Amino acid sequence: MPILGWLFLRGKCKYCKEPISCEYPIVEFITASMFLLLYVLCYWIPTTTPFLGEVFGQWWHVNGIYRTLPAFIALASMFSGLLAMTVIDARTYTIPIQIPIAIILVALVASVVQPLIQLRFTPHQTWLMPLVDWTWAGVAIGGFSGILISTLLLRLGVLKYSFSDYEEYIKDDEPLAEYPHARREMMRELLFLLPALIGIVAGFMIGYEKGYPSLLLQSICSCLLGYLVAGGLVWVVRIFGSLAFGKEAMGLGDVHLLAAVGAVIGWFDPILIFFIAPFSGLIWAGVSTILAKMGKQRREIPYGPHLAIAAVIVVLAMPVVQWGWKIMMPGVMTPRDGIVEKEKLQTFFGEDDLTYESIPYSMYISSPAVGYGIEEQDVFLVKGEVL
Secondary structure: OHHHHHHHOOOEOOOOOOEOOOHHHHHHHHHHHHHHHHHHHHHHOOOOOOOHHHOOOHHHHHHHHHHOHHHHHHHHHHHHHHHHHHHHHHHHOOOOOHHHHHHHHHHHHHHHHHHHOOOOOEOOEOOOOOOOOHHHHHHHHHHHHHHHHHHHHHHHOOOOOOOOOHHHHOOOOOOOOOOOOHHHHHHHHHHHHHHHHHHHHHHHHHHOOOOOOOHHHHHHHHHHHHHHHHHHHHHHHHHHHHHHHOOOOOOHHHHHHHHHHHHHHOOOHHHHHHHHHHHHHHHHHHHHHHHHHOOOOOOOOOOHHHHHHHHHHHHHOHHHHHHHHHHHOOOOOOHHHOHHHHHHHHHOOOOOOOOOOOOOOOOOOOHHHHOOOOOOOOOOEEOOEEO
């Protein structure tokens, strides 16, 4: 509708006849195209199709749009949020915190609703993100509880906002300031993170080797753990880089951006995103240098768009990423390989062994595995494998 409205108005305001930037319909078109692409990759293309069928895996294709709608909404929200944050950050060097918070809230709701839906599980992809045991569930609960406590203390004025006087150092013709007190502000952020660190340690000790929680709790804690790991990676670099160089190393918006991505896709993929993003920055630096030598004005962009590009690459080009992982890290398994997930899924299945020890692992059936209050699940045995 926004695109059609812009076309009907011929790119001009209906009342004052001032031109409306073509940026708006372009962004709307890109967003709609992303949603369509996600739908096609998740549900239309057969999983036997090389590359394209391997992007999201069997879990999405077997269960269909209706059974995986909460997860799909979270995924689509992440992509639209990444586009919005990229455009805003490239223009203003800031990321509105409302965007990543909205993505995180959608991811949390999806992590609660998705396990309550009756699903068909596949042997090589048991869930949309890596599952967790009680050890890491305790870490996720403790760390996120610490973040909530620190946020409450921040709102009450007990803790101070970092860089609260930053705007006083901004000159009229520059988007960024030469802020002289970066090391001091990192002390404030470390104090903010202290309750989270205490919660992580306490959660780890309480949940250590206690087995596996229910699928509902695993789904929620996987979301929280992805949020903590993804945001923590960037925040650690930000703090230590600022302490080492005496100036802000990375923006706090970058922390929230990757944390939101982690809340949607889990804890492992953001690690890949973190290490792929610098290559996007290097490519942009090379292109900018070439353009500068051609007489074009050199344009620097912040790090947020590079994180967003890396996130898109990891999600949509996962087969290539896995291929590179196997070359660089031979013999090192990832959650995508499915072996760890089989073990975790088996632990909270019921008592009846459908395989009679005819395959290396056993798949059991009980209500927690299929969804809250659901007693049956579709199970197929083909050549000794559970599908």
